[in-house]
Amino acid sequence: MTAAEASDPGPQHSLRAALRVQLRVIGALTLRELGTRFGRDNLGYLWLFLEPAMLGGAIGLLHKLTGHAMPGGLDPGTFFVIGYVPFYLLRSVVNRAPSVISANQSLLYHRHVTLLDIVIARNLLEGGAAFGAMLGFLLFFGLVAGEWPHEPAKIVLGLAFMLLLAHGLGMLVAVGSVYADLFDRVTHLLTYLSMPLTGAFYMVFWLPTELQRMALWIPTVHCFELVRDGQFGARVPTHYDIVYVLGWIAALNLLGMAGLRRARRHLVV
Amino acid sequence: MIRLHDLHKSYKTHFGERVVLRGINCTFHRGEKVGILGRNGAGKTTLLRLIAGVEYPTSGRVERRMTVSWPLGFAGAMHYSITGADNARFIARIYGKPIAETVEQVESFAELGEYYRMPVRTYSSGMIMRLGFALSLAIEFDCYLVDEAIAVGDARFGERARQALADRRENGTLLLVSHVPGLVRKFCTSAAVLRDGRLIRYDKVDEAIAAYEAG
Numbered sequence: 001m002t003a004a005e006a007s008d009p010g011p012q013h014s015l016r017a018a019l020r021v022q023l024r025v026i027g028a029l030t031l032r033e034l035g036t037r038f039g040r041d042n043l044g045y046l047w048l049f050l051e052p053a054m055l056g057g058a059i060g061l062l063h064k065l066t067g068h069a070m071p072g073g074l075d076p077g078t079f080f081v082i083g084y085v086p087f088y089l090l091r092s093v094v095n096r097a098p099s100v101i102s103a104n105q106s107l108l109y110h111r112h113v114t115l116l117d118i119v120i121a122r123n124l125l126e127g128g129a130a131f132g133a134m135l136g137f138l139l140f141f142g143l144v145a146g147e148w149p150h151e152p153a154k155i156v157l158g159l160a161f162m163l164l165l166a167h168g169l170g171m172l173v174a175v176g177s178v179y180a181d182l183f184d185r186v187t188h189l190l191t192y193l194s195m196p197l198t199g200a201f202y203m204v205f206w207l208p209t210e211l212q213r214m215a216l217w218i219p220t221v222h223c224f225e226l227v228r229d230g231q232f233g234a235r236v237p238t239h240y241d242i243v244y245v246l247g248w249i250a251a252l253n254l255l256g257m258a259g260l261r262r263a264r265r266h267l268v269v
Numbered sequence: 270m271i272r273l274h275d276l277h278k279s280y281k282t283h284f285g286e287r288v289v290l291r292g293i294n295c296t297f298h299r300g301e302k303v304g305i306l307g308r309n310g311a312g313k314t315t316l317l318r319l320i321a322g323v324e325y326p327t328s329g330r331v332e333r334r335m336t337v338s339w340p341l342g343f344a345g346a347m348h349y350s351i352t353g354a355d356n357a358r359f360i361a362r363i364y365g366k367p368i369a370e371t372v373e374q375v376e377s378f379a380e381l382g383e384y385y386r387m388p389v390r391t392y393s394s395g396m397i398m399r400l401g402f403a404l405s406l407a408i409e410f411d412c413y414l415v416d417e418a419i420a421v422g423d424a425r426f427g428e429r430a431r432q433a434l435a436d437r438r439e440n441g442t443l444l445l446v447s448h449v450p451g452l453v454r455k456f457c458t459s460a461a462v463l464r465d466g467r468l469i470r471y472d473k474v475d476e477a478i479a480a481y482e483a484g
Contacts, residue, residue, distance in 0.1 A: 021365075028362030036350045109339040109346035110363055111322035265325040268280065269318070 025113055029121030037125075048125065049132035052092075056084040056133060071206055072236035078147060080201065081137050082155070082231050083224055086162040087200035089130035090220060091191050093123050093166035097173035098184040101267070108269050115260040115267075119171055127163040134159060138231075154230030161245050162223040168252025175259035178267055199224040204239040212239070219248040271297045271320060271337065271412065271442075273468075276329035278315055289315045290326070291466035299335060299411065302443040304453030304474065306481040307463035313446035314340070316463060317414050320444065335411035335442065342416030346401060349390040353381055353400045356389065357407065364408045371407045378433070379403035380426075395426075402430050406437075413437060417447035431455075450478040 038047050064077035097119075104118045134155065142148040149155055176183040196202075199221030204212050215221050222240035229238040276293040279286050289312040297303055307313040317340045318324045320331055339346050347356045354372050361371035376385050379399045384392060389400065405413075415434065434443070434456070445456050446463075453460050453474060460477030461470040464484055471477035 024365060025363050028359055031362070032348065032351065032355070032359045035355050036348065106346060106348060109321070109323050110360075111337070111339070113363065267324065269323050 021112055022114075022117060025117045026121050026124070029107070029113070029117055030124055033121055033125055048129045049136060052085060052088045052129055052133040053136055055088060056081045056137065059084045060137075071203070072232075074232060074236060075141075075145070075147065078141055078145075078231065079228075081141075082134070082227055083200040085130055085134045085137065086159055086220075086223055086227060087195070087198060088133075089126060089159065089162055090166045090198065091195075092129075093126050093163070093170045094173060094191050095188055096122065096126075097170035098177040098187050100170070100174050101178060101263075105267075105269050108267070115174070115264050116171075116257060119167070119174060119260070123163065123167045123170060126166075127159075130159060130163070131156075149231050150233030150235075151230045155227050156230075157242075158223045158226035158230060161226065161242075161249065162220065164249045165219055165223065165245070165252060168249060168256045171256025171260055172252065175256065175263045178263040203228065203236065205237045216241070216244075219245050270299060270332075270334040271444075272332040272334075273320070274330040274332065276316075276319060276326045276331070278312070278319060278324075278327050289466060290319070293329070293466075293468045295461070295468055295470060297412070297442065297444060299442055300440065301459065302457045303445070303470075304457035304460040304477070305444065305446040305463055305468070306448065306450065306453055306460060306477060307446065308448055308484075311448075311463045312466060313448070313463055314416060316468070317416060317444070317446050321414050336409075338405055338408070338410040338413045340414045340416055341402060341405045342398075347389055347397075347404060350388055352388055353379065353385045353392075356400065356404060360404050360407060366408060374407050375400070375403040378406060378429075399426055402426075402433075406433055410441070412442035412444065415443065415445045417445070417449060417452060450481060454478065 034045055034048070038045050060077040060081035063080045064075070066076075068076065070076050070079055100119055100122055101115060104122075107113045107118060108115075138149055138152070138155070173183055173187055197218060199215065199218060202215075204215050204221065204225060207215055216239060222242075222245045225238040225240040226242070226245075228236065229240070232238075273293050273295045276290050277288075278290040279288040281287075293316065305313055305316065315324070319326050321337060321340045322331065322333075323340065346360075348359070351359075354376070357372045357375040358368055360366075360375075361368045379385065379396075379402075381392070381396055381400060384396060389397060392400065413434065437443075443456065445453060447453055457474055459470070459472055460474045461468050462477055462481045462484070469480070471480065
């Protein structure tokens, strides 16, 4: 493809050509983001996985050492690690969202780089980090404790749903940050405060029936339960509704994409 | 061809709405070299950014029927936390150019020495400008949008930049914004004056300069 085609995917170009440009841009952005965040020094890109792994490992280890018994006789280390990794994904996507546009504004000098491309590239990286860290932990638990996941596909699905939820929410936060500084100030506070609600560290079946129903309104709760089902299988009862999560994902993503389109028109670069 | 359809642009500030462009209609044909003259604050840069698609008009539309560069002369198009070479790689990737070739081409034009492999934030402003210009030359566009910034920088580089641009404009289209009539006279075959948020085109550069200086 020539530069001429690339820089002007006008109406005469097919959807496929436009898609190809978008994929190429997202690929370039992802590589660049890797470069800016981790550089080429010492461990470099490895930090992508090490960062969540160290945090997750520390949380898991703490709970393992304090040694309190888990309902259902689950291993506390495993329980907290597989809860922490998806939570880390949610938090890092949403926490970075207020700065995602301002930090990458210079990229908008290239007309076919869209805000959506920028956000997707960044979140792909966050997703990669979480998947990498999760894979590392699951292998570790399997090899060391002989505790292999019951259904790995469900873990992948749960993590993917979390990524898509976080991506949608992150887009909305990013849109908000274009219009008001407020988002930059309160996002960290809100992600911090919301931690106990997200479902990262409790299971639905621990709760009384009334609270169970309320907890299941929260979309992230379903993702964590799905991951646990994948890890522990029938050893503990899990509650989730895939259609419900997909509904949230669709709504957040559509609103987020529409918002980004609108924000682009008002953005002062 | 680039056609501007009733472009309006205003910015929200603490002192209310600031109107910069008030209805610009204009067509630039392939092969034209047009100088756009305007005083500081007349909205030259804003107009260039709208044509480039960096920012969007408040109302109106920009129709592009050829490939249009990003506004050259700004440091905006690059990333400061990565090296000059990585910037070249990035540009090559998003515009679908061969990577190694682009990296080499930018290196030889920008003449940054070992700084080319260091983060852009360690550069002097002159080096940033050289890199920015070299990056923009690495991609072939039908139309180049140039801010007067190419007039600054050290004399030797300025001369090479002008030469490179002159080579390009042989068959290319050029829109140059400036407040310096001499620069427009040197590069352009016709000109326009941007004043009070409106653009008036003149067939002859001298007519435009006369009108500009009369204002």
